[in-house]
Amino acid sequence: MVNGKYWNEKIETLPSEEIRKHQLQKLKEQVKYCYANSVFYHKKFESVGLKPEDIQTFADLQKIPFTVKADLKENYPYGMVAANSDEIVEIHASSGTTGNPIVGAYTKNDIDIWQELMARSIYAAGGRPWDVIHIAYGYGLFTGGFGFHYGAQKLGARIVPIGGGMTQRQISLMNDLGVTILACTPSFAVYLAEIMAKAGVDPKKTFKLKCGIFGAEPWSQQIRQRIEKELGIEAFDIYGLTELCGPGVSVECSKHEGLHVWEDQFIVETIDPDTGESLPDGQEGELVFTALCKTGLPVLRYRTRDISKVTREKCACGRTHARMLRVTGRSDDMLIIRGVNVFPSQIEFAVMQFSELASQYLIVLDRPGALDTFLVKVELTEQAQNNTQLDIAKLKYSIQKRIHIITGLSADIEVVKPNELPRTEGKAKRVLDLRKGKM
Ligand code: DLL
Numbered sequence: 001m002v003n004g005k006y007w008n009e010k011i012e013t014l015p016s017e018e019i020r021k022h023q024l025q026k027l028k029e030q031v032k033y034c035y036a037n038s039v040f041y042h043k044k045f046e047s048v049g050l051k052p053e054d055i056q057t058f059a060d061l062q063k064i065p066f067t068v069k070a071d072l073k074e075n076y077p078y079g080m081v082a083a084n085s086d087e088i089v090e091i092h093a094s095s096g097t098t099g100n101p102i103v104g105a106y107t108k109n110d111i112d113i114w115q116e117l118m119a120r121s122i123y124a125a126g127g128r129p130w131d132v133i134h135i136a137y138g139y140g141l142f143t144g145g146f147g148f149h150y151g152a153q154k155l156g157a158r159i160v161p162i163g164g165g166m167t168q169r170q171i172s173l174m175n176d177l178g179v180t181i182l183a184c185t186p187s188f189a190v191y192l193a194e195i196m197a198k199a200g201v202d203p204k205k206t207f208k209l210k211c212g213i214f215g216a217e218p219w220s221q222q223i224r225q226r227i228e229k230e231l232g233i234e235a236f237d238i239y240g241l242t243e244l245c246g247p248g249v250s251v252e253c254s255k256h257e258g259l260h261v262w263e264d265q266f267i268v269e270t271i272d273p274d275t276g277e278s279l280p281d282g283q284e285g286e287l288v289f290t291a292l293c294k295t296g297l298p299v300l301r302y303r304t305r306d307i308s309k310v311t312r313e314k315c316a317c318g319r320t321h322a323r324m325l326r327v328t329g330r331s332d333d334m335l336i337i338r339g340v341n342v343f344p345s346q347i348e349f350a351v352m353q354f355s356e357l358a359s360q361y362l363i364v365l366d367r368p369g370a371l372d373t374f375l376v377k378v379e380l381t382e383q384a385q386n387n388t389q390l391d392i393a394k395l396k397y398s399i400q401k402r403i404h405i406i407t408g409l410s411a412d413i414e415v416v417k418p419n420e421l422p423r424t425e426g427k428a429k430r431v432l433d434l435r436k437g438k439m
Contacts (some may be wrong), residue, residue, distance in 0.1 A: 005318060007155070008116070011264050012319045017313065019263050019320060024058060026292035031064070032057045034298050038082035040075060042298065047391070060268065062278060066288065067302045069102065072243065076100035083107050083296050093141040094242040104143065104242040107296040111150065114245040117262050118151020123252035124238035124260065125213045127181055129156035132208075134174055136184035136192075138426055139163045143246025144216055148183045151248065157181075164188075164425035167195055177209055182212040186227060186235075186245035187218035187428035190359045194419070195228035197382070204232030213238050215247055216328050217427045218345055222352030223359055226261065237326055241306075243299055244291050250324055255316050258323030265292055267421065268322060269301070270310050273331040284309045286331055287324060305330045335431065337365060338372045342407050344430045347376060350402040356384035356395055360421040366434040375412045376403065382418050 006012045014022070016380060032052040035039035042277040044065055045051070054063060059212065073081060077100075081088065089108050093101040106114070133152045137144025144247045145163055152159045160177055162170055171192065174182070182189060189212055196203055203209055208230060215238035224235050239259050240247040249266060250259035261268045270285040271278055279285040287304045306327045315323060336342075351361045357378050364375040378399060384390055396413040422429070 003128070007120040012124075012321065013262075014264070014320055016320050020058070022264060023267055023292060023387065026264075027290065028052070028055055029177065030290070030292050030294075031300070033295070034082060034300060038080065038298060040071070040080045041082075041298070050201075050320045061269070061290070061301070062098060064290075064301050067299050069243075069303070069305070072102045073100045075123075077103045078105065080299075081105050081297050088296055091141070092146070092242055092246060094143070095141075101141075102242050103297070104246065105296040106245075110245065110294055110296045112225035113265060113293055114147060115150040115154045115249060117245065117248035117265060118147050120151075120262065121238055121248045121287050122148070122151045122155055122157070122181070122213065124251050124256065124317075125181075125238070126211050126234070127152070127155055127157055131155075131180045131210075132160060132178050133181040133183060134160045134162055134170070134177075134179040136162050136170060136182065136188060136249075142426070143240070144183075144185075147240070147246040149215075150309060160331065167192065167425075168199075169340055171196055171199070174203075174209070175201075178208045180208050180210050182209060182231070182233070184212070184214065185216045185427055186214040186223055187217065187359075187423070188425055189214055189227045189235075190223065191423045191425075193227065194358070197230070203230075205348075207232075209233050210321065211236060213251075215239055218329055220345060220348045220352055221326075222349070223275045226352075226359055231263070239306075239324070239327060241304060243292075243297075243302055244289055244308075249289070253315065253317040253319060257315065258311060258325045260319050260321045260323055261310075263321040266290065267292065268310055268324060271303070273305070273307070281310050281312055281322075284328075287327075288368060303438075305332050307331055333431075335363070335365065335433070337374050337407075337409055340407060340409055341394070342409065346406050347403060348430070350399065350406050351376070351378055353402060354378075354395070354399060356380060356387075356390065357380045358418060360423065360428075361430065362421050362432060363430060364432045364434070371411070372411065372435065374409060375414060377414045377416055379416050379421050380418055385418050 035052045090106040092104040135148045139145030141414045211234045213236045236252045238251045242248040250261040267290040269288040273286040287306045294404045308324045312322045329345045362377040366373045
């Protein structure tokens with residue numbers, strides 16, 4: 001259906017009990033598939049004495065051991081592939097910061113599913129065949145560019161496959177080509193808005209932009225408000241990871257009350273990241289996903305490290321699939337500063353309270369002696385920079401106080417000039433940890 005509320009109404013509004021029934025059926029089949037075709041899962045099952053027949057109910061899901069990032073790294077590149085090698089038609093990868101990259105190996109079946117999920121996701125965010133979609137996620141091994149490309153292609157929208165880079169040119173093309181949907185990381189959207197403001201371009205006046213579909217990194221409510229205000233668009237959150245397909249695991253609908261997880265393809269669970277214990281819906285924890293129909297590189301109970309919570313309350317949009325709330329951070333993003341646990345999102349929350357500051361910030365940690373140093377670099381907006389009345393010392397003190405209230409730690413604050421902090425076209429870098437290797 002092209003002009004209704006849904007891309008795939010039957011699936012998107014399937015009654016919850018039917019989704020559960022479908023999931024259990026697919027889970028049983030997938031477990032059998034993994035046991036028979038994946039050397040990795042066969043061994044894993046044997047090591048805990050598990051046979052595919054042992055999975056009969058939802059509760060039995062708990063019997064399946066978790067799969068973790070290290071499994072994928074250790075089995076790089078093809079050790080976890082279950083399909084015949086000539087069935088693999090595409091490879092993607094995410095780099096991470098250490099060790100081997102995480103490889104995604106896709107069969108034609110996997111690409112078809114991904115394309116369907118991305119068409120649904122773009123549609124849920126308001127995309128229609130008559131839209132012009134500017135895909136500024138990187139093309140290549142990163143899944144962002146191709147994921148959006150496949151989805152927009154299925155939708156029949158007009159694609160501008162710009163990828164990363166050429167920021168100035170991107171802006172003029174967006175205007176010239178009548179772009180209506182912007183797809184990129186939230187930090188790149190902020191960057192585009194900054195460059196537009198600097199060039200005296202007001203996207204609200206000349207552009208046809210109506211919405212943006214942003215993901216691949218955590219972003220706060222405050223960043224969303226800034227993007228929406230500066231670009232004059234409605235912003236939608238999209239989530240995904242290479243291990244599951246790429247973007248298109250979940251997406252926000254027009255209600256903006258969490259991201260619908262496409263449950264016909266994934267079972268989502270939340271666990272305590274420290275103990276691995278299963279948590280009830282509504283409680284914050286680490287997201288764990290089981291891909292139900294993946295054949296290239298299947299994953300069962302995959303620990304994402306992403307922190308969120310799941311709700312199964314009815315959504316006013318009519319979609320019946322569970323929702324996850326925005327990802328607040330990753331359990332392995334957590335910084336331990338002077339013994340205190342701090343998430344970059346907490347610093348972002350503090351910084352974004354100040355209208356004098358731009359959206360860019362950088363946390364710099366070091367250990368020159370016995371103690372950690374904790375510096376937060378923040379950047380003035382052009383407007384604040386030109387305000388001769390601005391009392392920088394007072395501003396610094398207020399930021400410091402706010403960070404202290406949130407984290408209990410006192411940070412040093414450095415206020416820098418507009419555009420002084422580095423921008424990236426891909427995922428933003430928020431932390432510079434110089435302590436590594438220093439005891
Ligand atoms: O980032 C896939 C993607 C591309 C998603 C474009 C959305 C848009 P990876 O490079 O494998 O895949 O990184 C996956 O990025 O585990 C999260 O930590 C983070 N992430 C992805 N989307 C979001 C989001 C892509 N909406 C990792 N909010 C995940 C917060 C996100 N974090």
